[in-house]
Every structure is written in C-alpha cells, then in structure tokens.
Amino acid sequence: MGGDHGPSVTIPGVARAARLLEGRNVRFLLCGDEARIAAQLGRSKRIADLCDIRHSDLVISSDDPPAQAMRRGKGSSMWNAVEAVKNGEAIAAVSSGNTGALMAISKLLLRMAADLDRPAIVASWPSMHGSTTVLDVGANVGCDAERLVDFAIMGEAFHRAVHAVPRPTVGLLNIGSEDQKGHEELREAHAILRDGGLPIDYRGFVEGTDISSGVVDVVITDGFTGNVALKTAEGTARFIGSEMRAAFTSGLMSKLGALIANQALKKLKHRLDPNTVNGGPLLGLNGVVVKSHGGANDEGFANAILVAADVAQSRFADEIHANMQQLMTVLAHPPAAGEVS
C-alpha cells in the first residue's frame, strides 16, 4: 500500500471508510507488505475482521516509467489490486501510487470498455455549489471531438453515481461562450453534444471562471488544458493561503483577530483542503480504479475509497455502455449544421 506515507495513513483511511460505509456490506482486500499492514491493523479488531491481506514484496516506486511497471510490475501490490478487480474478487481498486503506472497496469489488465481508447482522469473540484467534476486532467494530451464527447458521457455518468444528482449538467471548457470560439475539435464536439440527441443535459461552452462557480456539474476538456487548469487552481489556492497566513501574523491585532476567528479559519481550511475532494477515478476501463493523491491524509484516502464504492455500486458502467451505443449511431449519421434534434 503505497503513496507518500504507506500503511500508517492508508490503514487509518480504510478504518474511517469502513465506518462511513457501514451497512453497505463492503470488505477490504489490502495488497502490500503483510507485516506492516498487520501491524497497523492490530489496533482495531473490528476493522481487521473486515480485511484480508494479500502479501507482496514488490513495490512500484513513484519514478518507475509506466512501460517498466507493465513489464516488470506483475506481483506488485498495485498489480495485485487491479488484478483482483479483473478476477471479480474486488469491485474496485484504490491506489495512492504512481499515476502513470496505475494507468498502464489498469489498461493492460482490465482493457478499455466499449470503443474507448485511453482512460481519462477525473478531478472533483470544490465549487460554490458543492463539487464540479472535471475531466480529463492529465491522461490525454491531445483530444479529438469524439474523445471529448466520450469524456462528456463518462463524466456525466460519474457525477450522477458519486453525487446522486439525477441529471447533471455538462459544459465544454473554452475561452468564450460564442459558437465560433476555440479549436476546431471543440466546435465539433459542441455540435455533437448540442445536436446529437445524446441523453445529456449539455449547456454549451463554459470558461475557466465557471469551474469553481459551479455553473455546470461536469466540465469537459482535454488532458493538457485540464491538467494546467487544475494545477493553476492549486497554485492560486496555495498562494492565497500563504498571503492569508502572512496577513494574520503581521501584527498584534491581526493575530488577536485570527485567534478569535479560529473556528471560522479551521472550517475554511477544511473546506479548501484537497483531502475533502480526494479520489480521481480512471474512467473508461472495464472495472473501477481510483487514484488517491500520493500526499493525501487518512481522511483523503477514505474519501477515495468512498468514491470507488459509489462508482462500483452504481449503474455507471451500464449507462456508459448505453450512451456509447447512442454516440456510435450519432457518429454514423452526424447532425447537419444548424439541425437541432
């Protein structure tokens, strides 16, 4: 069990998730170093009773290239976790290890679903209305129109599965809301989503500001733009946090005020803590795999497990399958320009 902290964070994360998932009949298969896992599990018999351990000596490290992880990763803890999904032993795999390796191993063992080509990584983004689902945030550098429409189908089904919103709204990330703005592939995807008759509540182009304002539930973009946007937002939040700390320690009155407003500041910190929205599924595979941030704490790891359980126990896969069928029909008979179905 990897990530930056190992079982000392992931096992308390499992314990927290187990409490939150009570009544949903979830058990845990822990893949990794048996001795280290058992040492952590020893603290709670109740949790240990919900867990099985699959020992592995082999660990994929954070700087192993994906190709090497695929060739030599067999029998590693990451491999075993994904293989358990393939064999039907587990309904989902959660890993806080190397993202590229997790993607490569997942694709190799589980294969892509339907006509999908590569997994997309989803980010859950705190917004004025709760959480915005953004994809892709890093798996696919360049995306044609069909790929973007695939993301819309996957992202919409994901948002419904995890946030219990019956009919999530979807927008396409662009640099303006007019029809003629942006890249060719964006305008093509826009036409398919608007006129293709897919059962998706598509609201058109959205801009960078709209991600955290929560204008739509799901924001679709290519992996390059999505990754830059995600990291830019992280950087902005970190910058503002550092300016806030500086402001509140800059004088006696500021310090006093911060002391008195302590509860409010704690609540604010929790609301902006990436751990509260941790858990980025790799969508498009024949099976559920969720990436947890390597630096997440136990609360963050527990959230990633909840996301995995929500997706695995939803009708996510069936919905994607049905909508991909519909998309194939649309692409075989593309809508004429201006035609609205």
Place this chain on the structure above:
Amino acid sequence: MGGDHGPSVTIPGVARAARLLEGRNVRFLLCGDEARIAAQLGRSKRIADLCDIRHSDLVISSDDPPAQAMRRGKGSSMWNAVEAVKNGEAIAAVSSGNTGALMAISKLLLRMAADLDRPAIVASWPSMHGSTTVLDVGANVGCDAERLVDFAIMGEAFHRAVHAVPRPTVGLLNIGSEDQKGHEELREAHAILRDGGLPIDYRGFVEGTDISSGVVDVVITDGFTGNVALKTAEGTARFIGSEMRAAFTSGLMSKLGALIANQALKKLKHRLDPNTVNGGPLLGLNGVVVKSHGGANDEGFANAILVAADVAQSRFADEIHANMQQLMTVLAHPPAAGEVS
C-alpha cells in the same frame, strides 16, 4: 474613454497616474466625448493642464465584432488613441474598451513588428515573488513552436521593462517537467529556447502551480491554455473570497475576529485585487498599446497607464528587434538534437 464606467473612473485614474509619474514629463491625450471628459477634468486644474482632449462622437461598444470595428471604427475614440501612437503624437495608447476591436484596430494602424504575426496579450499575475508575466492569455488560440519562442522574446523584454529585473527567467508551461512531456510544438520550442543561443535565461518546462509560486519571472503558453489558466485562477480566487466571507460572518466569534483583524483583511484584499496588477499590453506591434480591464477602478486604470509608460520609455522595442534577428539566425540553422551552445 470607454470601459464599463467611462470618464468617471478613467479621469480619476489619469489623475492618480499623473501623480505617480511626476518628474517623468508625461502628458495625456484624452480621446472621447469632450463634454463628459471636461466635466470630470474641471475638478483639478493641475491635472487639466497636463491633458489635451480629442473629441469623438463615435464609440466602439463592447459587443461590436472586431471586423466591424476595423471597417467602421475610423474616428472613434479607440481609433483616435491608436492613431495618435501611429502619428508619433503619443508614446502609448491605453484603452479599457472591447479587446478584439482594440487588437484589430492596433494591428491595422500600427502593423506588426519584425516577423511577428499577431499580437500577444500579457497578464501580470500576483505571485509569491511579486508578479509573474504570463503570455499569451487569449489572442492566439493555436501556436506553433516559433510563435511560442516569439512570446518568450517579447515576454522577457516586457518583464525587464516593467519590473526592472535585469535578467528575467523564462519557463514554458507544460504538464510535467520532463523533456518528453506535452505537445510536439512545446517540445520544439523547448529545444530552440534551450539550445538556440538566444540571450534568454530559459529554465525549461514549468507547471500550473509554478505561475503563482513565482518559480520563473515569465511563463510562456499558447493563448487558449493561458486564457483558461487565467480565468481558472480568477475563479479560484473569487471562490476562496466567497468562502472567506461566509466563514467570517458565520457566528458572533468569527465576526468579532474579522472585525479585529480588519486591517489585515483589507491588506489581503488589496494584495489579491486584480486592479493592483491591471494593464495587459498587446505585444508585437510597432507601438505600445495597453488593455485595461473593462471593470477596473481608478487605481486599476492608473496601473495600466504606468505599465504603458514603463514599456514606452524602456528599450523594449530595440531589444525585441535584436532578439528576433537572433531567432531568425537560429531558425535558419536550427540546433541539432542534443547540441548545446
């Protein structure tokens, strides 16, 4: 004089800039409705003495398409301001009007410098080390490698002119720091900047988080990614601001703390206020044109004027010319892979 507020904001902005530019022998040519401008100017004889007015009845509105502004914009206040730069009557034009129209009219009247193709829009981004120069943030949707290198040359000279940093550092925005990451055109631009012998302190690829951490002074990206990043950062800042307000009004203790920490909160607000970094020059033209945000207040408009004066009174144009010459030599004899000059 346009923008969302007109002369009631721009004239106080001019007055503020005049005070800050005292001793630099700057005068102002105010283009717009004479009666409205004169009414505002009447409040201060000292400022009025520094100003000339060029009357115009015609106004380009915020939703006029650029092509229409070019065809029918002659004699409008925006046109007159740019024309004054062309005629040598003014050293720079500052406008808070329609960006697309300003770009089209500037390109038509001033023409592009050297081998440049389209203006790039620069954003000054608050960072842990002061301010990061980011371009392009919206003028050029797709960019090839040469265009990105042009941006590096222009952005570096701009940062030196405005921030008095003798040798600004430059980075190329990507989704990872390894050489093989990102688009083809990014890797090509990376090779030219690294090995081409340009007199630029190039530090390689940077990521979205690095913009506000201030790892480099100048961040280069295409206009699509830059625009999404800028707006995402704005959205994130706005979201955090709204969460902060909610936190500090959520209970008696929080309110009391916020009241006591009032000075610190004001300072923080000022530091994060977009007005303090307002002023986005259109780089690459034969002349200085600066776009002020339409919603900027008088402080913001004054900042845009300062940026214009700094660029116009620097060696900016000569430096770009010399570096473009050097780039032409590099492109005629591109560096071999692996060769480092």
